[in-house]
Amino acid sequence: MSDSMHDPMHDPIPAPTPPGSTRLRWSFDDIDLQAIERDVVAPRDDIFLLVCSASFIESGTDLYTRNLLAYFDGDDDFGAWLREQWEPEELQHGHALRSYVEHVWPEFAWNDAFDAFFTEYSALCTLDELEPSRGRELVARCMVEMGTTTYYQALNAICDEPVLRELTWRIRTDEVQHYKNFYQRFLRYRRSEGLGRGQVIAALWRRLSELRRSDADIALRHAAAWRWRDDPMPPALQDVRRQVFDRMRRQYPIDLAVRMIIKPLQLGPRWQRWAERPLSALARRVLLN
Ligand SMILES: [Fe+2]
Numbered sequence: 491m492s493d494s495m496h497d498p499m500h501d502p503i504p505a506p507t508p509p510g511s512t513r514l515r516w517s518f519d520d521i522d523l524q525a526i527e528r529d530v531v532a533p534r535d536d537i538f539l540l541v542c543s544a545s546f547i548e549s550g551t552d553l554y555t556r557n558l559l560a561y562f563d564g565d566d567d568f569g570a571w572l573r574e575q576w577e578p579e580e581l582q583h584g585h586a587l588r589s590y591v592e593h594v595w596p597e598f599a600w601n602d603a604f605d606a607f608f609t610e611y612s613a614l615c616t617l618d619e620l621e622p623s624r625g626r627e628l629v630a631r632c633m634v635e636m637g638t639t640t641y642y643q644a645l646n647a648i649c650d651e652p653v654l655r656e657l658t659w660r661i662r663t664d665e666v667q668h669y670k671n672f673y674q675r676f677l678r679y680r681r682s683e684g685l686g687r688g689q690v691i692a693a694l695w696r697r698l699s700e701l702r703r704s705d706a707d708i709a710l711r712h713a714a715a716w717r718w719r720d721d722p723m724p725p726a727l728q729d730v731r732r733q734v735f736d737r738m739r740r741q742y743p744i745d746l747a748v749r750m751i752i753k754p755l756q757l758g759p760r761w762q763r764w765a766e767r768p769l770s771a772l773a774r775r776v777l778l779n
C-alpha cells in the first residue's frame with residue numbers, strides 16, 4: 491500500500507444509506523482507459539488471470555444479491571442498502587475490470603468466457619449455500635469482503651500499471667466499506683439471535699475454508715482456458731494457480747486479514763492480544779497455502 495493512500499479500514503462505520511439515495515463513491519467515468527500503459531501490462535499473464543477472474547465474480551453479483559434479498563426479506567433498510575449501494579458498487583467493479591481487460595487484451599471475447607463461467611458458477615449460488623441464520627450469514631459476508639479487500643490490496647501491490655493501481659485501490663476502498671456495513675448489521679442480529687462465539691467461529695471457519703476454492707477456481711479456470719486456448723499442452727490448473735498466487739502471497743496484507751477475521755469475535759483487548767499471534771499463524775495457513 492502506498493503511504494499516500496488513505497486506509498479506510500480506520501474510518502468510522504458509515505451510517506446506513508437511506509433508501510433511494512444511491513451514493514457510489516466513484517464512477518466508471520473516473521477511470522481513464524486511454525491512459526493505460528498497455529506495453530507494461532499486456533505481457534503479464536498473472537495480471538490478466540487475476541483481473542479477469544475478478545471481473546467474472548464481480549459481474550455475477552446480481553445472482554447473489556437476489557439470494558441475499560430473499561434471505562433478508564422484511565429487513566427493509568438493509569435490503570435497500572443491498573439493492574441501492576452494495577449491488578451497484580459490485581457490478582461497477584465488474585464493469586470497470588471487464589473494460590480494463592478488454593482494453594488491454596482486445597482479442598479476448600469477454601462475453602463468451604463469462605457465459606461459460608456463469609453457467610458453472612450460478613449452480614453454486616443457491617439459497618442452500620447461505621448460513622442457517624441471518625447473523626451467521628452476515629459473518630460469512632464479512633469474510634467475503636475481507637477476502638476481496640485483501641485480494642485487491644495484494645493485486646494493487648503487484649501491478650505496476652498506474653490505471654490498474656488506481657482502479658484496484660478504489661475497489662479495495664469500497665470492499666472495506668462493504669465489510670463495515672455487513673459487520674454493523676451482524677452486531678444487530680448477533681444480539682437478536684443470541685449468537686455465541688462458538689457459532690460465530692463456526693460460520694467464520696466455514697466461509698474461510700470456502701474462500702480458497704469454488705468461486706475463485708472456477709473463474710481462474712475459465713480465464714486460463716482462454717489464455718492457453720491454442721496450446722496443445724496447456725498447464726495444469728494447480729500450476730497456474732500456484733504461479734499466480736505466489737506473487738500475491740508475498741504482498742498479502744495478512745495483518746489486515748487477521749484484524750478483519752477476528753473483529754466479529756468481539757474479543758476484549760487482553761484476549762485479542764493473546765489470540766492475535768496464533769490466529770495470525772492459522773490465517774497464514776488457511777489463506778496463503
Ligand atoms: Fe467488489
Ligand SMILES: [Fe+2]
Pocket residue numbers: 580635638664665668
Ligand atoms: Fe464487496
